[in-house]
Amino acid sequence: xxxxxxxxxxxxxxxxxxxxxxxxxxxxxxxxxxxxxxxxxxxxxxxxxxxxxxxxxxxxxxxxxxxxxxxxxxxxxxxxxxxxxxxxxxxxxxxxxxxxxxxxxxxxxxxxxxxxxxxxxxxxxxxxxxxxxxxxxxxxxxxxxxxxxxxxxxxxxxxxxxxxxxxxxxxxxxxxxxxxxxxxxxxxxxxxxxxxxxxxxxxxxxxxxxxxxxxxxxxxxxxxxxxxxxxxxxxxxxxxxxxxxxxxxxxxxxxxxxxxxxxxxxxxxxx
Amino acid sequence: xxxxxxxxxxxxxxxxxxxxxxxxxxxxxxxxxxxxxxxxxxxxxxxxxxxxxxxxxxxxxxxxxxxxxxxxxxxxxxxxxxxxxxxxxxxxxxxxxxxxxxxxxxxxxxxxxxxxxxxxxxxxxxxxxxxxxxxxxxxxxxxxxxxxxxxxxxxxxxxxxxxxxxxxxxxxxxxxxxxxxxxxxxxxxxxxxxxxxxxxxxxxxxxxxxxxxxxxxxxxxxxxxxxxxxxxxxxxxxxxxxxxxxxxxxxxxxxxxxxxxxxxxxxxxxxxxxxxxxxxxxxxxxxxxxxxxxxxxxxxxxxxxxxxxxxxxxxxxxxxxxxxxxxxxxxxxxxxxxxxxxxxxxxxxxxxxxxxxxxxxxxxxxxxxxxxxxxxxxxxxxxxxxxxxxxxxxxxxxxxxxxxxxxxxxxxxxxxxx
Numbered sequence: 001x002x003x004x005x006x007x008x009x010x011x012x013x014x015x016x017x018x019x020x021x022x023x024x025x026x027x028x029x030x031x032x033x034x035x036x037x038x039x040x041x042x043x044x045x046x047x048x049x050x051x052x053x054x055x056x057x058x059x060x061x062x063x064x065x066x067x068x069x070x071x072x073x074x075x076x077x078x079x080x081x082x083x084x085x086x087x088x089x090x091x092x093x094x095x096x097x098x099x100x101x102x103x104x105x106x107x108x109x110x111x112x113x114x115x116x117x118x119x120x121x122x123x124x125x126x127x128x129x130x131x132x133x134x135x136x137x138x139x140x141x142x143x144x145x146x147x148x149x150x151x152x153x154x155x156x157x158x159x160x161x162x163x164x165x166x167x168x169x170x171x172x173x174x175x176x177x178x179x180x181x182x183x184x185x186x187x188x189x190x191x192x193x194x195x196x197x198x199x200x201x202x203x204x205x206x207x208x209x210x211x212x213x214x215x216x217x218x219x220x221x222x223x224x225x226x227x228x229x230x231x232x233x234x235x236x237x238x239x240x241x242x243x244x245x246x247x248x249x250x251x252x253x254x255x256x257x258x259x260x261x262x263x264x265x266x267x268x269x270x271x
Numbered sequence: 272x273x274x275x276x277x278x279x280x281x282x283x284x285x286x287x288x289x290x291x292x293x294x295x296x297x298x299x300x301x302x303x304x305x306x307x308x309x310x311x312x313x314x315x316x317x318x319x320x321x322x323x324x325x326x327x328x329x330x331x332x333x334x335x336x337x338x339x340x341x342x343x344x345x346x347x348x349x350x351x352x353x354x355x356x357x358x359x360x361x362x363x364x365x366x367x368x369x370x371x372x373x374x375x376x377x378x379x380x381x382x383x384x385x386x387x388x389x390x391x392x393x394x395x396x397x398x399x400x401x402x403x404x405x406x407x408x409x410x411x412x413x414x415x416x417x418x419x420x421x422x423x424x425x426x427x428x429x430x431x432x433x434x435x436x437x438x439x440x441x442x443x444x445x446x447x448x449x450x451x452x453x454x455x456x457x458x459x460x461x462x463x464x465x466x467x468x469x470x471x472x473x474x475x476x477x478x479x480x481x482x483x484x485x486x487x488x489x490x491x492x493x494x495x496x497x498x499x500x501x502x503x504x505x506x507x508x509x510x511x512x513x514x515x516x517x518x519x520x521x522x523x524x525x526x527x528x529x530x531x532x533x534x535x536x537x538x539x540x541x542x543x544x545x546x547x548x549x550x551x552x553x554x555x556x557x558x559x560x561x562x563x564x565x566x567x568x569x570x571x572x573x574x575x576x577x578x579x580x581x582x583x584x585x586x587x588x589x590x591x592x593x594x595x596x597x598x599x600x601x602x603x604x605x606x607x608x609x610x611x612x613x614x615x616x617x618x619x620x621x622x623x624x625x626x627x628x629x630x631x632x633x634x635x636x637x638x639x640x641x642x643x644x645x646x647x648x649x650x651x652x653x654x655x656x657x658x659x660x661x662x663x664x665x666x667x668x669x670x671x672x673x674x675x676x677x678x679x680x681x682x683x684x685x686x687x688x689x
Contacts, residue, residue, distance in 0.1 A: 046321075048321035048322055048323055048324075048640075049316075049321045049322060057634075057636050057637075059636050073636070082474075086400070088473065088474060088475040091398075091400045091401065091472070092400075092401050092402070092403065092472065092473070093398055093401060094393045094397065094398055094401040094403035094404040094407060095389075095392040095393050095395075095396045095397070095398065096396045096397070096398040097392070097396070113389075113392055113396055114385075114386070114389075115384050115385065115386045115387075115389035115390055115392050115393070116315075116384045116385020116386045116389075117383070117384050117385075117393075117403065118325030118326065118385070119325075119326075119401070119403055119469075121322065121325035121326075122325050122326045122470075122473060122476070122628070122629065123473045123475055123476070124475060125475035125476060125633040125634065126475075126634065127322060127323060127634070127637070129322070130322050131315070131322060131325060131385065132385070133314065133315055133316040133321075134314065134316050135314070154386075155314045155385065156314060156315065156384075156385025156386040157385055157386060158385075235634065236475070236633065236634065238559070238560050238561050239474060239475055239477070239560055239633075240474055241474070241475055257635050257636060258635070259561055259635070260477075260560065260561030260562055260566075260633075260635055261561050262558045262561055262562065262563050263563055265561070
């Protein structure tokens with residue numbers, strides 16, 4: 001058993017989102033909320049205190065018609081690795097309520113251990129972490145349709161996208177029952193990936209050269225996972241957060257919107 | 272009515288007047304308590320915090336009161352470890368102010384967390400990489416030290432002191448106070464520093480991120496330094512306010528002068544270090560992350576370069592010059608203006624390092640986040656002020672906080688007689 005365990009390769013689950021395919025329809029958001037029992041309010045107009053593990057931002061190139069261009073950026077948790085697993089949020093949590101899993105590369109959130117100091121939220125530059133300002137209230141009868149695989153969260157704790165980690169656990173259980181230690185690429189997929197009608201989201205193991213995510217992003221693991229695909233980029237690359245969500249776009253202004261630049265920096269760069 | 276409890280040889284206002292003021296300040300306290308209970312029972316939806324502003328007014332208040340309460344550890348260090356004997360005449364008050372500040376900080380923290388009943392997780396599941404873990408451990412320990420330093424003062428109450436056990440306990444505690452003062456200074460160095468490290472380790476937030484030495488960002492040292500500079504200034508300021516309210520001199524001017532001079536030099540050196548830190552951050556640290564200096568001070572309705580000028584020049588350079596010059600210190604107006612500016616500077620610095628950090632957009636497709644606290648947040652932030660005033664009123668009335676009070680009073684009477 002120990003020998004077998006040794007041969008299980010370390011995974012680095014990640015996502016590649018093709019922004020040229022994304023239509024901003026919001027299916028991924030709906031699927032995510034439904035899959036993960038994400039609570040909602042009667043009035044969701046104030047987006048600053050509503051919970052959206054996956055949020056879609058709308059970007060424009062700022063030009064007038066007919067050169068106007070629009071891009072939608074779905075933003076899940078980036079599952080940052082930082083340096084050696086010191087993600088921005090993980091290293092700051094005083095109660096070890098969030099952790100970097102070196103087996104999967106997924107940043108966990110332990111709801112029952114979180115005491116709601118919100119230091120992780122202050123640390124996250126992507127605003128991917130959400131606080132439960134209220135206790136969840138489900139419309140009558142909706143409790144019956146909640147997913148039994150994901151625990152609902154109580155008031156006063158932080159929550160975030162987990163790359164549907166419960167799906168990973170279920171897939172692992174099934175594989176173990178069948179005497180396997182490795183998962184096939186399609187056995188573990190996130191809800192948003194499966195819900196996207198445009199096929200813009202791809203999910204898999206960035207360490208596995210046979211997986212689509214690796215082929216699309218071509219991460220350079222020797223240099224903090226920087227993409228070698230010239231059309232691929234990560235949000236706020238310069239901060240050193242080392243995220244595992246890659247974006248693809250053939251449009252330069254979209255790629256440039258992924259990071260901050262000092263005056264005139266990199267304007268001559270063309271991929 | 273309560274004359275048997277009042278220290279011998281000093282005059283206090285009538286009991287009725289005392290109670291009247293307790294009731295007035297108590298009403299403010301009660302307002303804060305109502306807001307606090309609302310936050311505890313209904314949750315943090317009572318605040319105007321949100322997912323972009325997870326750290327807001329309360330964290331600022333925490334950082335500010337801890338910085339201003341730094342007068343206790345630094346005056347204790349000067350008095351007991353460095354042998355500045357004159358400071359024995361102000362150390363009691365510095366300890367009392369420190370005690371109020373630190374107990375307030377703990378109370379505010381108790382409100383600020385989403386699940387207060389789980390606060391002990393910070394000790395049980397401690398993450399050694401987190402600055403807040405170090406803050407929690409050192410802050411709790413130092414509050415215990417401050418309590419130990421405050422207890423002998425309570426035991427010196429006229430009636431308590433008559434009990435031989437308490438008299439001896441107080442005497443013996445005074446005897447070993449140097450150990451606690453040194454321990455307090457040690458603990459303060461770390462938690463003040465860790466509070467400085469709290470925003471500086473956020474490498475996802477280019478406005479607050481700072482490089483440093485080993486595991487400590489530069490602000491680790493800057494926060495300790497500024498607390499040692501501005502804490503004593505706060506002690507001087509509160510002493511002056513107390514003197515104005517009681518309409519009598521409570522601490523001799525040479526004591527104030529000495530503390531002001533030391534605080535002045537601490538503030539001057541801190542200001543130089545802060546200017547260097549800001550310069551390096553603006554020209555090296557932030558640009559390396561794609562940010563121009565003005566990105567942090569433009570395109571928003573509040574934060575402009577004025578806040579940097581206010582913090583460093585008006586509340587740093589100017590009070591430093593006043594406090595390190597004899598002429599500046601000798602003028603009562605200039606002295607009080609300087610300590611007031613220094614206190615304001617510490618508050619502005621903590622504000623910037625908490626609220627402006629949250630306000631600055633990091634993603635290119637987001638804009639500035641602005642926030643205004645709810646009445647519950649404001650009331651709960653004023654609550655510790657009311658509590659502090661009440662504790663000072665009670666301590667001043669019944670405990671020998673100011674050892675020189677009687678002597679000053681006698682000298683004054685003698686001069687009138689002459």
